[in-house]
Amino acid sequence: MPEGIEVEYYRTTALRALRRTIKLVTANDRYFLKGETESEELQSFLLQDEFVAARRVGKLLLLDTKHGMTLGIRFGMTGRLLVDGYSAIDYLEYSTMRNESSWDRFAIGFEDGGTLSVRDPRRLGGVELNPDIDSLGSDIYGINGKELGVVLKGSSRPIKARLMDQHQIAGLGNLLTDEILWRASIDPRRSSDSLAKDEKRRLLYHIKNTVQQLTELGGSHMGELQSSRNASGFCPKDGTLLERHKVGGRTTYSCPKHQK
DNA sequence: CTCGACTCCTGTTAGC
């Protein structure tokens, strides 16, 4: 599913949509409009305008217009971004390989004939005008030890739930978090404030390293743990049968032998 | 503060 890494790809794709006059806004799926955003509002603010910047905070893609508006796009679990029919990502874990235009929940047409669309089979994504980004935590691509320290110190929740909380750290999803904790040899159920100094350092290293590595490899699903993330999977490090739990309401796989 | 339970959504799949 799209996590911060996938949305970073989408951001790169969105660069193709900059500096092109918007001629058409198709927002017929009202369910896909979030917050106070209305279709008429999108029309009046976007038509005749153009995007001048594509930013990303966590899993949220932000397209700034010349006139000072910001279009926020969330992709939920199965959303893709297409510009001129091109998608940076063809394969999405837990989504489908089928690719139907009827799943376009939101689309923009440019004066030059091109398009930008959000194709989301399950409609868990959404579009919002001027979304709140201040409540999001530090982005995964730039997080440092001090910020991670604050995030961990402030909570007794399970470490995995804390890491996935977008208000604390923005961009980590279920797969990435399982992968990072597995690499860092930390049990996902550990309380956040129980980590020792060396464990925090290790965790930071693996957040940065995993994000960078999987960005280069092509996505959140490229982790070493991924192929074993199933009911009868074995730990790629030591061969132990992986355990499956619900942590923070999410399906979690971890190795009972080396994740402490 | 924390938690579980529930909601949204729909394509896929396990099981009968």
Place this chain on the structure above:
DNA sequence: TGCTAACAGGAGTCGA
């Protein structure tokens, strides 16, 4: 063969 129920999880709400 065909149906159904469970599952996937990002994000939000609610009551305890």
